Amino acid sequence: MTLGQTQAFDTMMPIYGFDYEAKMLDLAVMFANTAPVTLEIGFGMGSSLVEQAAANPQRNYIGIEVHRPGVGALLLKMQQRELTNIRVISYDAIDVLNNMIPDHSIELLQLFFPDPWHKRKHHKRRIVSPEFLNLLHKKVTAGGHIHFATDWQDYAIHMLRVLQADDAWLNCSRSSDYIPRPENRPLTKFERRGEKLGHGVWDLMFQRERV
Numbered sequence: 001m002t003l004g005q006t007q008a009f010d011t012m013m014p015i016y017g018f019d020y021e022a023k024m025l026d027l028a029v030m031f032a033n034t035a036p037v038t039l040e041i042g043f044g045m046g047s048s049l050v051e052q053a054a055a056n057p058q059r060n061y062i063g064i065e066v067h068r069p070g071v072g073a074l075l076l077k078m079q080q081r082e083l084t085n086i087r088v089i090s091y092d093a094i095d096v097l098n099n100m101i102p103d104h105s106i107e108l109l110q111l112f113f114p115d116p117w118h119k120r121k122h123h124k125r126r127i128v129s130p131e132f133l134n135l136l137h138k139k140v141t142a143g144g145h146i147h148f149a150t151d152w153q154d155y156a157i158h159m160l161r162v163l164q165a166d167d168a169w170l171n172c173s174r175s176s177d178y179i180p181r182p183e184n185r186p187l188t189k190f191e192r193r194g195e196k197l198g199h200g201v202w203d204l205m206f207q208r209e210r211v
Helices: 003-016 027-031 047-055 068-081 093-099 120-125 130-139 153-164 189-196
Strands: 037-041 060-064 086-089 106-112 140-150 169-171 202-208
Touching: 003 068, 003 086, 037 047, 047 060, 047 068, 047 086, 068 086, 093 130, 106 130, 130 140, 130 153, 140 153, 153 169, 153 202
Parallel strands: 037 060, 037 106, 060 086, 106 140
Antiparallel strands: 140 202, 169 202
């Protein structure tokens, strides 16, 4: 980590970070309010999450990321912009979802540019799977949404296939596949660079059935 990231980690993590513990969090206590919650899995260096939190101070945000420099970068950006509506957990996302996030508590769950595990022999490691969707169905509120994005077309096809096979999720795409990038998903430097090189990006938005 850079010196700034290290200092931000040391000063901000005790305030806005939560250690992993196999115990359900009380999100109303965690944020000291009952505002809607967006949870992002794998926020990278935190740019997108910070932009969203800054633009929507009336919402709460939870970021999960195992990469320590990324956590430090997010906390530094929070410090610089004086943001208080983000909470951070640096641990495996599946364990956190299973053991710390209450059922039906997340209004929007975001998964942006997860590892595509592009080699066929590694496809089984991809996070998006029927089992993953079953877990999200427990955690997302009735009528809530999941938003995935990837710059690997093969993974986009895989995600769409898995989602469409699950009747518990309704595709928000007018063309029954992908959606244009929503304005509330900020462009990252990585994505801008990819666009200049002609790389595509695929966004998927699905809604959890209300029943």
